[in-house]
Structure formats: structure tokens, C-alpha cells
Amino acid sequence: MIKKSISAQGIPAQTVSTAKAQFTEWQGEFQAVGTLRAVRGADIAPEVSGVITAIHFQSGQEIEAGAPLVQLNAETDLARLQSLAAAADLAEVNYQRDQNSWRSRQ
DSSP states (O other): HHHHHHHHOOOOOOOOOOOOOOOOOOOOOOOSSSOOOSSSHHHHOOOSSEEEEOOOOOOTTTOOOOOOOOEOOOOHHHHHHHHHHHHHHHHHHHHHHHHHHHHHHO
């Protein structure tokens, strides 16, 4: 009876968050006498979440195309990569051992 009641409720609705992208005026900061306005500027926002460990530019600094802007904490990704590499090495050793065992039986 409980199973029938739960299946009758169906799949619950999923929550989806959206944000409307919009153009806004960007105005940087520069210490000088007079008034300056940036001709070309960018507001930086990451596409992935994480903790920023280093910022590789200063406010108002010109940046070369392709230069790194920020560095995210990648310790968990590096640990996962090392774990997968160790698992691949172990699988290779086991495969070679099985191949040698199979050949010696023939």
C-alpha cells in the first residue's frame, strides 16, 4: 500500500535557477588628477566554483591574451588524478600478471 501511494505521487518537480545576462556600464578606478573612463574593460566572474588561491593581475593592468588571471585551489583534483593514475598502474600490473599466468599454463 505504501509503495502504491509513493508511486502515485510521481517525480517531484526540480528546482532550476536562472539569471538574466545584461549589459552594464563598467567603470574602473585609476588614481589621477582629472576624470578617466575605461575604453575596454571586463568584469571577471568564474564559470566554476572554487577557492581562489592567487590573482595574477592588478586592477587596471593590461593583460596579454591567454595569460592566466586567477588560480583556483586544485588540490582535490590533483589528489583524484594521482589516485586514478595509481589505479591504472595497478590494473596494468594485474593485467600483465594474468597474461603471464595464462601463458605459463599453456
